[in-house]
Amino acid sequence: MTPTPAQAANAAAEPAARRAAASTKFLAFSVDDTAYGMPVLRVREIIGLLDITPVPQVARHVRGVVNLRGKVIPVVDLRVTFGRPASGDRERSCIVVVDVRTSRGPSLMGLIVDAVSEVIALGPADVESPPEVGRSDEQGYLLGIARGRSGVRMLLDIDRLLGVDALPAAPPAHPAADAASDDPGTS
Amino acid sequence: MKVPQRMELVEHVGRELDRLVSRAAGRPGRAKVVRFRATLERLAGVIGSLEIPGAADLAATFARAAGLMPVGETEVAVALVRREWDVWTATLPGRSPGLVLPAARLSSTEALTGSPPDPDDDTRTPDGTDTPAEDEVSALAADPEMATLFLAEAEDHLTAIEGLALRLEATPTDATLLNDVFRPFHTIKGNAGALGVVSLQRLAHAVESLLDQARSGARVLGPSDIEIVLRCVDLLNATLRDLAARLGGRPGTPLEAAQAQLLADIDRLSSSTLVSRNAPGGPGSAGRAAHDSDDTAVHDEAESALDGTIPARLPEAGRAGDASGSAGDAVAPVPVKVDTAKLDALIDAVGELVIVQSIIQADPSLAAIEDERLARNLEQLARITSDLQRSAMSMRMVPIKRTFQRMARLVRDLSRHAGKPVDLMITGEDTELDRKLVEDIADPLVHMVRNSLDHGIEPPDRRAALGKPVPARLRLRAFHEAGNVVVELSDDGAGLDTARILDIAVKRGLVSGDEPLTAPEIHQLIFRPGFSTVQHVTDISGRGVGMDVVRRNIETLRGRVDIQTVRGEGTTFSVKLPLTLAILDGLVLRIGGERYVMPAFSVRESLRPTASQVHAVDGESHVIDVRGRFLPYARLGDLLGVDPEPRPPEASTVVVMEDDGRQIALAVDEILRKQEVVVKALGQTFAEVRGVAGGAILGDGRIGLILDPAGVMSLMRRGVPRAA
Numbered sequence: 040m041t042p043t044p045a046q047a048a049n050a051a052a053e054p055a056a057r058r059a060a061a062s063t064k065f066l067a068f069s070v071d072d073t074a075y076g077m078p079v080l081r082v083r084e085i086i087g088l089l090d091i092t093p094v095p096q097v098a099r100h101v102r103g104v105v106n107l108r109g110k111v112i113p114v115v116d117l118r119v120t121f122g123r124p125a126s127g128d129r130e131r132s133c134i135v136v137v138d139v140r141t142s143r144g145p146s147l148m149g150l151i152v153d154a155v156s157e158v159i160a161l162g163p164a165d166v167e168s169p170p171e172v173g174r175s176d177e178q179g180y181l182l183g184i185a186r187g188r189s190g191v192r193m194l195l196d197i198d199r200l201l202g203v204d205a206l207p208a209a210p211p212a213h214p215a216a217d218a219a220s221d222d223p224g225t226s
Numbered sequence: 227m228k229v230p231q232r233m234e235l236v237e238h239v240g241r242e243l244d245r246l247v248s249r250a251a252g253r254p255g256r257a258k259v260v261r262f263r264a265t266l267e268r269l270a271g272v273i274g275s276l277e278i279p280g281a282a283d284l285a286a287t288f289a290r291a292a293g294l295m296p297v298g299e300t301e302v303a304v305a306l307v308r309r310e311w312d313v314w315t316a317t318l319p320g321r322s323p324g325l326v327l328p329a330a331r332l333s334s335t336e337a338l339t340g341s342p343p344d345p346d347d348d349t350r351t352p353d354g355t356d357t358p359a360e361d362e363v364s365a366l367a368a369d370p371e372m373a374t375l376f377l378a379e380a381e382d383h384l385t386a387i388e389g390l391a392l393r394l395e396a397t398p399t400d401a402t403l404l405n406d407v408f409r410p411f412h413t414i415k416g417n418a419g420a421l422g423v424v425s426l427q428r429l430a431h432a433v434e435s436l437l438d439q440a441r442s443g444a445r446v447l448g449p450s451d452i453e454i455v456l457r458c459v460d461l462l463n464a465t466l467r468d469l470a471a472r473l474g475g476r477p478g479t480p481l482e483a484a485q486a487q488l489l490a491d492i493d494r495l496s497s498s499t500l501v502s503r504n505a506p507g508g509p510g511s512a513g514r515a516a517h518d519s520d521d522t523a524v525h526d527e528a529e530s531a532l533d534g535t536i537p538a539r540l541p542e543a544g545r546a547g548d549a550s551g552s553a554g555d556a557v558a559p560v561p562v563k564v565d566t567a568k569l570d571a572l573i574d575a576v577g578e579l580v581i582v583q584s585i586i587q588a589d590p591s592l593a594a595i596e597d598e599r600l601a602r603n604l605e606q607l608a609r610i611t612s613d614l615q616r617s618a619m620s621m622r623m624v625p626i627k628r629t630f631q632r633m634a635r636l637v638r639d640l641s642r643h644a645g646k647p648v649d650l651m652i653t654g655e656d657t658e659l660d661r662k663l664v665e666d667i668a669d670p671l672v673h674m675v676r677n678s679l680d681h682g683i684e685p686p687d688r689r690a691a692l693g694k695p696v697p698a699r700l701r702l703r704a705f706h707e708a709g710n711v712v713v714e715l716s717d718d719g720a721g722l723d724t725a726r727i728l729d730i731a732v733k734r735g736l737v738s739g740d741e742p743l744t745a746p747e748i749h750q751l752i753f754r755p756g757f758s759t760v761q762h763v764t765d766i767s768g769r770g771v772g773m774d775v776v777r778r779n780i781e782t783l784r785g786r787v788d789i790q791t792v793r794g795e796g797t798t799f800s801v802k803l804p805l806t807l808a809i810l811d812g813l814v815l816r817i818g819g820e821r822y823v824m825p826a827f828s829v830r831e832s833l834r835p836t837a838s839q840v841h842a843v844d845g846e847s848h849v850i851d852v853r854g855r856f857l858p859y860a861r862l863g864d865l866l867g868v869d870p871e872p873r874p875p876e877a878s879t880v881v882v883m884e885d886d887g888r889q890i891a892l893a894v895d896e897i898l899r900k901q902e903v904v905v906k907a908l909g910q911t912f913a914e915v916r917g918v919a920g921g922a923i924l925g926d927g928r929i930g931l932i933l934d935p936a937g938v939m940s941l942m943r944r945g946v947p948r949a950a
Contacts, residue, residue, distance in 0.1 A: 092929040095867040096915045109578045111906035111921040
């Protein structure tokens with residue numbers, strides 16, 4: 040069917056690259072007013088905040104575990120991961136269950152985010168590689184920065200962000216429970 | 227048989243062979259090949275019945291050729307058989323002139339192969355026309371289902387052969403054993419031949435001939451023969467793996483060289499002087515090493531190229547176990563082959579069913595319904611679910627036999643390599659554990675066996691000097707105990723040198739040296755990474771990497787390993803593993819708003835203490851007086867690092883937990899109930915958490931963390947942390 044003049048105008052306005060190149064779909068979400076995205080193919084499901092059972096002696100960003108239809112999966116508070124000030128869970132907070140791949144194989148993990156908005160398609164023209172400046176460990180987990188009409192969006196490489204290799208070693212929960220006094224080889 | 231009759235038969239065979247030669251031209255199909263084989267076998271029979279010198283050998287050649295008749299090589303195989311025949315008949319005395327082979331016949335053979343066939347060339351290796359490996363793979367790929375079945379069955383046969391071969395080494399003249407080892411090779415050969423897998427067929431056939439010599443009494447199997455059989459098993463396994471890989475589109479490993487080598491070795495062995503030597507005695511003379519027997523020297527000469535040093539003695543108790551096994555065979559259940567993926571899916575589904583069922587059962591709105599029929603049905607549901615669960619769990623249980631068999635093989639190889647004779651006794655190989663455990667326990671066991679042979683067991687001269695029996699005694703036991711499977715490895719070697727271990731640990735900075743450690747605690751130091759008493763790298767044990775892997779692997783399986791040792795007398799490693807990783811009999815406890823599950827087997831008792839029972843030792847530690855005994859006391863919530871509202875002892879419940887012979891008293895808010903829970907692993911994220919071994923999904927769908935007694939004990943030892 041022939042495009043309307045408006046459609047034709049829109050099509051012409053969009054960068055040619057966006058039409059030509061293959062685009063990837065991302066799940067758009069936010070944590071503490073910062074916009075993020077993650078490859079939608081890794082997202083298993085999105086659930087409400089269930090009862091989270093806390094687990095002792097873990098890093099602060101690991102809130103605990105939840106029962107996902109019989110599977111026990113760890114839940115990470117992305118706000119803490121990104122070093123934001125801790126504040127209570129918001130009304131639209133939910134858990135995004137993702138498929139994380141590490142050197143030890145795939146596993147499921149839940150990520151607590153403040154709000155999930157939509158699935159967006161991004162082409163290579165929309166995404167810039169992350170800048171080199173800043174702490175190298177921070178930049179390591181960005182796939183890129185997307186520029187959209189509503190602003191910039193940080194695209195996350197969840198394997199790098201959450202893989203066991205990436206999670207910092209659990210800080211000692213108590214001064215006396217210092218891991219160093221036991222097995223020197225572990226962790 | 228009268229001479230004229232014989233000659234008639236010879237002529238008859240000659241004629242048949244002529245026909246065979248002409249029919250074998252070109253590439254006859256499989257059906258034809260099968261017929262050719264049958265013909266050759268028949269002819270072999272006929273020749274064998276001729277009472278002419280050399281007939282028996284020729285018959286054997288025919289039979290071998292029949293066995294080796296490969297698809298696509300029929301021509302050449304038949305031509306070579308013909309050549310053998312011609313050569314032999316040329317030597318026959320008093321032949322009628324009619325049997326003199328006209329030059330035309332010889333040249334037809336040449337025409338077939340393009341060159342005069344090499345008289346030394348065995349029918350086993352038709353010159354220059356080895357079936358290219360690709361042919362075998364494509365032959366198998368033509369029928370993938372058949373291929374999978376064939377590979378799986380062959381693997382099973384090889385496992386059986388390996389175990390039997392080890393037993394055969396102890397009693398090489400046992401006719402039943404010989405047959406039991408012969409038959410699977412024969413089956414593999416037949417199946418491989420039918421599918422066109424020449425490499426397997428050849429190998430199987432070669433070993434089969436060797437075994438056949440033993441069966442007919444022409445040969446008594448010695449250690450070199452067993453060695454060859456075992457090498458064949460290994461190579462056949464490797465070939466199977468290679469085929470499987472290439473069928474799956476992955477690159478294979480070139481095995482032709484190894485195969486050729488093995489065939490050559492078998493050949494050499496078969497044709498070496500058949501020496502009759504005293505078979506090593508049965509179970510009664512287990513203490514004597516084979517090199518005590520006088521005939522070995524002669525045997526050694528013939529096989530010096532192949533023979534190693536002293537063979538290991540072999541599991542005798544295993545045979546006792548098998549005797550009962552064969553008696554039980556009459557009523558043995560027929561197993562069914564099921565895809566493991568399907569089985570796992572079924573078991574997972576049953577696990578989920580159990581959870582949902584218990585959630586429904588615990589639903590308060592359901593409990594509010596006062597309906598007798600509903601109550602009865604729910605009870606019925608609970609019962610059936612429980613049965614289903616037990617059934618599903620049992621499907622995952624397999625005997626540890628196969629792992630133990632691997633150990634038997636390992637011990638034999640290591641003992642020969644190290645020159646330390648070993649008497650291995652295995653008991654409880656029918657003990658069942660979770661299928662995954664059986665695989666996972668293998669690696670740690672291998673390390674422990676190596677450690678024992680390398681460090682524990684002294685060299686024979688040292689043992690003799692110490693007055694110990696020269697063959698070292700190694701015992702491998704498996705049994706069930708208190709909800710666990712216990713696997714024990716004991717040796718009567720040198721035992722652990724406690725002082726030296728402590729010394730080294732201090733030197734390596736693993737311990738400070740001034741904290742008081744009990745002997746068992748010192749022994750556990752050998753599992754620390756970086757610990758090793760080996761000055762140099764031996765190729766048996768390698769560096770001290772082995773033992774820390776052992777403990778870590780076992781802990782991953784929610785097990786533990788204990789050591790008992792007496793210096794100069796020996797060491798016993800005791801590996802305790804939970805019977806199944808999936809279900810735990812637990813005591814559900816409450817601390818604050820969270821529930822925790824304590825494994826029931828570690829709970830000794832529980833009590834409601836009075837304030838006067840608890841005494842402070844210093845600012846931090848406490849003890850509790852339980853019926854006159856003082857036990858270390860702590861609040862479990864404090865140990866774990868969760869923050870409950872602190873309650874005074876008289877408002878808590880105390881659970882006495884035991885681990886490794888030590889007991890401690892733990893205060894919790896409440897004991898809720900005893901419950902069988904389905905264990906869920908927490909995952910890598912929580913690998914470093916001490917005291918917690920997994921998660922259980924409780925009746926209301928929430929998670930209760932499962933406690934790990936050893937971990938809790940270690941938290942206790944570190945001292946109760948100060949309140950954050």
